[in-house]
Amino acid sequence: MTGAMADALRMAVPSDPSYLDPAYWGSTVDQFLIDNLYPRLGKYAAGDEWKIELDVAKSVDLSDPMKISFELKPGVMWSGGYGEVTAEDVEYSFERHLDPEMESGVMTEFEHLKDVEVTGKYTGIIHLIEPAATFWTSTLVYTSGAIISKAAAEEAGGYFEATPLATTGPYMLSEFEPGNKLVLSANPDWSGEAVDFDEIVLLPISDENAAELAFAAGEIDYTRSSAGNYDTLIANPPEGAVVSLAQTLDPLFLGITQTNEKLSDIRVRKAIQLSLDLPTIIQATTGGHGKQATGFIAEGLVGHRDGAALTRDVDQARALLSEAGADGLTVRLDYVKNTERDIAAQIMQANMAEAGIALELNGQDEGTFWSVDEIRAADLELHLKSWTGNPDGYYTMQYFIEDQIGYWNWEGFASDDYVALLAEARNAQDEAVRGEIYKQMQAMLEDSGSFVFISQEPTAILHRDTIEPGILPDGRPVFHAFRKAD
Numbered sequence: 066m067t068g069a070m071a072d073a074l075r076m077a078v079p080s081d082p083s084y085l086d087p088a089y090w091g092s093t094v095d096q097f098l099i100d101n102l103y104p105r106l107g108k109y110a111a112g113d114e115w116k117i118e119l120d121v122a123k124s125v126d127l128s129d130p131m132k133i134s135f136e137l138k139p140g141v142m143w144s145g146g147y148g149e150v151t152a153e154d155v156e157y158s159f160e161r162h163l164d165p166e167m168e169s170g171v172m173t174e175f176e177h178l179k180d181v182e183v184t185g186k187y188t189g190i191i192h193l194i195e196p197a198a199t200f201w202t203s204t205l206v207y208t209s210g211a212i213i214s215k216a217a218a219e220e221a222g223g224y225f226e227a228t229p230l231a232t233t234g235p236y237m238l239s240e241f242e243p244g245n246k247l248v249l250s251a252n253p254d255w256s257g258e259a260v261d262f263d264e265i266v267l268l269p270i271s272d273e274n275a276a277e278l279a280f281a282a283g284e285i286d287y288t289r290s291s292a293g294n295y296d297t298l299i300a301n302p303p304e305g306a307v308v309s310l311a312q313t314l315d316p317l318f319l320g321i322t323q324t325n326e327k328l329s330d331i332r333v334r335k336a337i338q339l340s341l342d343l344p345t346i347i348q349a350t351t352g353g354h355g356k357q358a359t360g361f362i363a364e365g366l367v368g369h370r371d372g373a374a375l376t377r378d379v380d381q382a383r384a385l386l387s388e389a390g391a392d393g394l395t396v397r398l399d400y401v402k403n404t405e406r407d408i409a410a411q412i413m414q415a416n417m418a419e420a421g422i423a424l425e426l427n428g429q430d431e432g433t434f435w436s437v438d439e440i441r442a443a444d445l446e447l448h449l450k451s452w453t454g455n456p457d458g459y460y461t462m463q464y465f466i467e468d469q470i471g472y473w474n475w476e477g478f479a480s481d482d483y484v485a486l487l488a489e490a491r492n493a494q495d496e497a498v499r500g501e502i503y504k505q506m507q508a509m510l511e512d513s514g515s516f517v518f519i520s521q522e523p524t525a526i527l528h529r530d531t532i533e534p535g536i537l538p539d540g541r542p543v544f545h546a547f548r549k550a551d
Contacts, residue, residue, distance in 0.1 A: 311540030314454025324477030334514030360507030368503025402428030
């Protein structure tokens with residue numbers, strides 16, 4: 066059935082979701098599903114440019130830096146018979162992140178929230194502790210700003226994993242077979258714009274090459290793949306395929322845990338930085354389509370650092386190791402095991418060997434890699450990872466504070482000066498001023514020796530010529546925006 070189009074749109078995703086509770090999301094699949102199953106006040110729209118549009122909000126007033134007033138659209142219904150989306154749902158969704166017993170994984174994103182005042186069934190005021198221009202762009206219109214049903218969450222005990230009782234939007238979760246498939250069906254209670262597909266079927270295929278084979282066999286209609294395969298796909302595309310390349314905002318970086326005894330000396334961390342041949346790593350993993358990063362913020366966005374990126378100096382790396390008394394150093398690299406990461410890890414291993422560092426490779430499945438608690442965090446040494454990016458760089462950089470050590474701050478980075486800059490950036494209403502602060506913060510992270518910025522990874526996209534994909538500028542799918550081609 067190669068090239069055939071049915072009422073089900075089949076997509077490959079790298080794994081099953083772990084958490085569809087917005088308080089605990091962590092993987093790209095969690096993000097895809099939360100973004101598509103829950104409302105937000107506003108959201109980034111599908112298209113070629115980063116543009117925010119209102120979602121469940123009828124209006125939002127951002128004129129006062131200390132508060133955000135909103136009015137919801139009436140008649141937006143939760144699935145499962147849980148009624149309308151109301152201001153009480155907004156209040157519950159945001160304030161639950163402030164409850165220490167919740168142990169929200171994204172609590173940091175809500176630390177400048179004071180409370181949500183409900184002023185009517187559909188109206189409310191979000192009060193802030195201090196001016197926070199970034200709260201709208203980096204939290205409320207992003208995945209963590211998802212609104213959940215208060216009634217459904219309370220019925221579930223205030224917590225749920227991959228089986229929410231109530232969602233809203235064009236699609237709802239109808240079937241989940243872990244390791245096999247997850248099915249979204251058209252929501253009969255949805256009164257908005259109609260969708261072209263009755264079902265979205267997500268198939269977990271962790272290896273991108275395997276996903277390409279599944280596409281060629283007619284088993285899936287849409288997949289993302291390695292940018293390193295892009296030239297081959299363009300030269301010899303599968304029958305009925307359209308191939309494109311999207312530049313993600315997702316930073317790929319090497320973290321070096323300074324709280325680990327082996328790596329506590331900055332000279333050792335600097336030696337690791339200087340040992341790496343980053344252009345070769347990028348060439349090998351992206352086919353030359355990636356660019357070397359200078360920080361967490363991608364080119365073209367506010368706060369991107371222009372200028373020279375890290376360069377290799379093996380002799381200096383050896384000298385620093387010798388000064389630190391770390392000759393014969395052996396360290397472990399943790400990473401998610403797939404084709405691209407294996408290649409990057411092997412190049413790093415060869416690079417470090419030239420500098421006198423023995424690198425042990427520890428590739429893991431995605432679930433194991435991201436399952437970090439305080440005990441495992443204390444054992445981390447080097448870790449190669451990619452985070453989901455946001456058009457506002459504050460989103461990523463807010464996690465490198467002392468309170469996040471053992472959670473998302475695997476590097477153990479802690480700096481009062483950095484925290485002060487973070488507050489300045491959050492309060493800055495002028496975008497250009499905020500961008501200059503972001504540049505200082507990224508330089509500070511790199512200078513600590515605990516971060517090696519590699520690239521913002523591009524991704525190849527493969528889809529049938531019978532569909533028109535609805536995606537964000539970085540290639541993330543917006544399910545309701547997919548259309549059947551004319």
